Structures are given as C-alpha cells and as structure tokens.
Amino acid sequence: MNPTLLFALFAFIFGTIIGSFLNVLIYRIPRKLNFVTGRSMCPHCEHPLSALDLIPIVSFLSLGRKCRYCHAPISWRYPAFEILTGLSFALVALRFGLSVDDLPIVIIGWTLSAILITLSGIDLDTMEFDDGFSIAIALLAIAAIVLTNGPVTWHLVGAFAVSLPMLGIALLTGGFGGADIKLMAAAGLLLGFPNILVAFMLGIIFGSIQAIILLRQGKSGKTMMPFGPHLALGIYLAFLYAPLIIQWYLSFFN
Numbered sequence: 001m002n003p004t005l006l007f008a009l010f011a012f013i014f015g016t017i018i019g020s021f022l023n024v025l026i027y028r029i030p031r032k033l034n035f036v037t038g039r040s041m042c043p044h045c046e047h048p049l050s051a052l053d054l055i056p057i058v059s060f061l062s063l064g065r066k067c068r069y070c071h072a073p074i075s076w077r078y079p080a081f082e083i084l085t086g087l088s089f090a091l092v093a094l095r096f097g098l099s100v101d102d103l104p105i106v107i108i109g110w111t112l113s114a115i116l117i118t119l120s121g122i123d124l125d126t127m128e129f130d131d132g133f134s135i136a137i138a139l140l141a142i143a144a145i146v147l148t149n150g151p152v153t154w155h156l157v158g159a160f161a162v163s164l165p166m167l168g169i170a171l172l173t174g175g176f177g178g179a180d181i182k183l184m185a186a187a188g189l190l191l192g193f194p195n196i197l198v199a200f201m202l203g204i205i206f207g208s209i210q211a212i213i214l215l216r217q218g219k220s221g222k223t224m225m226p227f228g229p230h231l232a233l234g235i236y237l238a239f240l241y242a243p244l245i246i247q248w249y250l251s252f253f254n
C-alpha cells in the first residue's frame with residue numbers, strides 16, 4: 001500500500017478513537033462533569049460502558065444503534081462525530097505529509113481539529129462555548145510559532161485583523177457573540193494574516209447558507225443559530241488550504 005495512504009488510514013483510525021473521547025467531552029463539559037477520571041456511561045440508564053461498547057463506529061453498528069443494557073437508541077451524533085474527527089485527522093495527514101519534519105505541523109493540525117470539533121459540538125447543544133477553547137487555540141498558536149519559527153508580526157496582525165472589526169460590529173449591532181470574537185482572535189494568532197481572512201470569509205459563507213436554509217424552512221430571522229461551528233469549519237479549512245484559496249481567488253484579477 002502507498003505509504004501516504006497508509007498514513008492517512010492510520011490518521012483516520014486514530015481520529016475516530018480521539019473522536020470517541022471528544023463525544024465524552026461534548027457531553028460532560030457543559031454539565032460540569034469530571035471528564036478525566038469519570039467512567040463512560042450510557043446517558044440514558046447510566047450503566048458504565050465496557051471497552052467493547054466504546055470501539056468507535058464498530059460498537060454503534062454492532063449494537064444495532066441501541067444501548068446494550070437499556071436498549072435506548074444511541075444518537076447518530078456519536079458515530080458521526082467519530083467519523084468527522086477521523087476524516088479531519090486524515091485530511092491533515094494528507095495535506096502536511098508524513099516525514100519527521102512534518103510531524104509538528106501534523107500534531108498541531110490534529111490538536112486544532114480536536115479543539116474545533118469539541119467546541120462545535122458544545123455550541124450546537126448549548127448555543128455557547130467556553131473561553132477555554134480559545135485559550136487552548138492561543139496556546140497552540142504560540143507552540144506553532146515557536147516550532148515553525150513563524151513570522152511573529154503576521155501572527156499578531158492575524159490576531160486582530162478579524163477580531164477587532166467583529167468587536168466593532170458587536171458593539172454597534174450585537175451581531176457577534178463574545179466567544180466567537182475571542183475564537184477568531186486566537187485562530188488569527190495561529191493562522192496569521194491574511195489566512196485568518198479566509199477563515200472568516202468561509203465562516204460567513206457557511207453561516208449564510210445555513211441562515212438561508214432556516215429562512216426557507218419558515219424559521220423567523222430571529223431563530224438562534226450557533227455560529228461557532230461555521231467559524232470552526234472556516235478555521236480548519238483555512239489552516240489546511242488558505243494559501244491555495246488565496247492564490248485561486250487572486251487568479252481572477254490577473
């Protein structure tokens with residue numbers, strides 16, 4: 001098997017295992033439950049889960065989408081987030097390669113994916129997410145700048161390029177939540193300028209598409225819609241492809 005594909009497959013499987021843990025975080029962080037030592041349990045009957053119940057995707061399918069103990073249906077969200085994490089890890093591996101030199105950026109990409117997926121799941125469930133996620137991304141950014149010897153100035157410009165205008169809009173219209181602004185400040189420090197602009201543009205496009213779908217379904221314009229997942233997807237795609245997207249965009253002007 002081609003070594004690149006083998007690495008991507010490894011990354012996918014590793015990602016589904018991490019994704020299974022992210023499901024636990026998404027469930028426990030908003031409920032202020034201990035997520036380090038507490039054992040996994042069925043959210044319906046609270047029966048502790050065995051290792052056999054926790055194999056990503058496989059357990060969900062082999063158990064017929066039901067809890068082994070109380071037979072309550074298991075949400076499709078669990079395997080979906082496992083697959084999503086697996087795919088996001090595999091894409092990072094394919095994008096940044098498998099040499100030893102690439103390892104720091106691959107690990108940074110995997111960590112970023114895990115943080116973004118967790119905050120998206122929590123934002124979908126509760127319409128808010130903790131500043132801890134943005135702090136984690138800011139720390140990741142500092143690690144990335146040190147490890148890759150990145151240009152500090154452009155990372156600092158990135159931290160303010162989107163977050164400051166968002167803060168202005170929020171103060172004038174209340175259009176953005178504080179958590180979204182802090183997320184874009186931290187992501188800007190990681191992605192740098194101008195890549196953070198790509199992340200924001202993508203987030204706005206994805207958010208607009210969902211807003212149009214909600215309006216067409218007859219929801220009012222005031223329906224609450226979490227913006228975090230859209231920004232998170234924009235940040236992830238910009239981390240992978242911002243230079244390519246900017247090149248593609250500029251090609252229209254030559």
Ligand SMILES: [Zn+2]
Binds near residue numbers: 072
């Ligand atoms: Zn159960």
